[in-house]
Amino acid sequence: MEYFVQQLINGLTLGAIYGLIAIGYTMVYGIIGMINFAHGEIFMIGAFTSLLTFLVLGAAGISWVPLALFLALAITMLLTPIYGWTLERVAYRPLRGSPRLAALITAIGMSIFLQNYVQLLQGARNKPMQPIIRGGFELMREGDFVVLLSYLQIFIILLTVGLMIVFTLIIHRTALGRAQRACEQDRGMAALVGINVDRTISLTFVMGAALASVAGFIFLINYGVIDFFIGFLAGIKAFTAAVLGGIGSLPGAMLGGFLIGLIEAFWSGYFTVEYKDVAAFGILVLVLIFRPTGLLGKPDIEKV
């Protein structure tokens, strides 16, 4: 039981990262129907931006933890989305209306480009960072085994849940969210009623990138080590999460993210760490075979 609770906490933390990235995938897929393969790299750039901000703050002598966390988060969420915007503007917008595979290839190309860009500018070695938030609660104890809920994990889960609530409100309550939902249903019709489709799509990329950059921030403070290659696996897992939850569905992406995180944590805890990726993909295949549109996805009706 104690071990189970501990894995549950670990899984939720991991799931928060996947869920935040998955939202970006699912939004872009919903609105322009393409897999944004470079989204994982935006996450990676977010992690690097956070790291650099922490280093600058450290050099400037700001050591009060809440202020440092707030500033790092704010700067990351401000700067990283510029990459998301540029990505859409340079690599995807010119290809709108082209064969779908063309955009997929530019996405893969941009992913390779951004990885090497960061490697070139920041070096290929691992970047370690001192933990910023230490300590935690002791939830349960059985013999020597202590179930620990660290302050860091509380912070991560609160931050994620808070962001998801804000985000859901934006989608459901604001004019921008309405425009996004309209573009998702029918881009041509949305343009006819006066929605600036290009601008809406750009803002979708900006929002997705902002969430991915928060995921990068969380990854950095949770694991403490980043390199230029972290975007690939996290991106694929997050995309798996988006598909698992039903691609195009926002609650699905969050659910899928937490599910993938939990599956990985439990598989590593009870079976083998080496095969945790196999477990995640295996579950995905099973879900798709029995529910081809994912858990919360709407079935699309095929018309002739």
Next chain:
Amino acid sequence: MGDTTARTPAANPGVDWAALAKESVLTALVVLGLSVYMIGLKAEDVTGGLAIITRYDSVAIVTVLAFLLRAALVLVRSGVYLPVILVCGALAVAMTGLLGAWWATGEEMSAYLPFGDPVVNGLLDLMLIALAVRAALRLRASLHGPAKAMTQEEKEAKAARFVKNFSMFAGPALLAFALIYPFLPFVDRFYLDVAVLVMTYVMLGWGLNIVVGLAGLLDLGYVAFYAVGAYSYALLATNFDLGFWVCLPFAGVMAASFGLLLGFPVLRLRGDYLAIVTLGFGEIIRVILLNWYQFTNGPDGISGIPKPTFFGLPLVRRAADGGETFHQFFNMQYSTTDRIVFLYYVILILAMVTNLFTMRIRKLPIGRAWEALREDEIACRSLGINPTNTKLTAFAIGAMFAGFAGSFFATRQGFISPESFTFIESAVILAVVVLGGMGSQIGVVVAAVILIGLPEIFRDLQQYRMLAFGGAMVLIMLWRPAGLLAFREPTIRLWKGGGKPEPGNEKAAAEAGP
């Protein structure tokens, strides 16, 4: 930033300076935002953690350059040609001169250039040249009066004619070139190695073309079958002492059965779901190869994989068991390049078999069914084609060729490990297919030469190699979204008058077809 004015050449040039300033400042701001952290700061490893170093001079240069280049672009768009040509041209000439001097004398010239690195300077030089050329072309067009504007259809027809002619002549010419390639005077060992690598990707591209180009199934895990082929041969050869030619068919069968195994449950998924499941499958295979230590030797890989023999004659200096070797049998001088030449012909033959197979199978009912299924699945179902079985054959046949290529890879390298079979390989193979123009056989060759051959030849620039690779993928796709040699012609026509390919043209038409 509306590009609407871009397509209407201004009759009387008038520059809207406010718009110019706005656009340029916006561009500069975006570039500043992009560079202020990634370029401006670096987390440097020092003892006891990370330290920060600043490079704000580069950020300033990049931002100013972005402002100027954007302004020049806007000027060209609003009809100011001559000043742009003069300024950009002069700067480009100066930069080329300085870079040339740097390269020729090895003397550090960075004091006179904006960046410290020759490659970055070269990139800027290229941008200046592109701007000057663009302005010059516009200027010529404006001097010759309003050019006869080609409609989109005329442009497409022109491109299609070019592609058709190109494919007709390029196919046989390329084959002839490939046949004599090892004996050309400039070809040394290095160029042979590059050619073998390119041919491997051509073969993989042709194999994947069956799945993606013909059947229209997006497969992001093609490398899994490549890995299965490679490991099948490596394990058989090292454990049971079997030769390459015996194992080759077996590796193909093995890969094809993995294709069936994967395809059976997932092929009823559509489009992107299929893409992610195949991607997942590729990763699963890699993870298993990495962790099943007793069977695959894990991350250490398998070494000592034997080389192929020429009808039983090994291409070595001295045969192991005192048998006859290739050069003894043919009474030739032993040379180490013989083996590479032999490997080159092996992969050439394997690739040509793939090509021939694809071209012939397209004319069989199954090939026609693939293409029909790609176009419209519902119509196919209503005509009594079983979509699952049809897709499954495409998947399995594509996998089989990947298996052949995999066992060739194993025998060429002599050593394989899971590291060779990462997702990036799948992406590269897919890029070769899509960049070439989906379904175009010649296109795969052209794309493989550009994507695989050129980076190998420019290995000196190694740190920029992958950066340029990713950038090239994006640029080529933006330049020709349908692929380099994309051209769709119906494989069959109803009316003879509509131009059924003459017997002589059949091959070229099939090659260039959809």
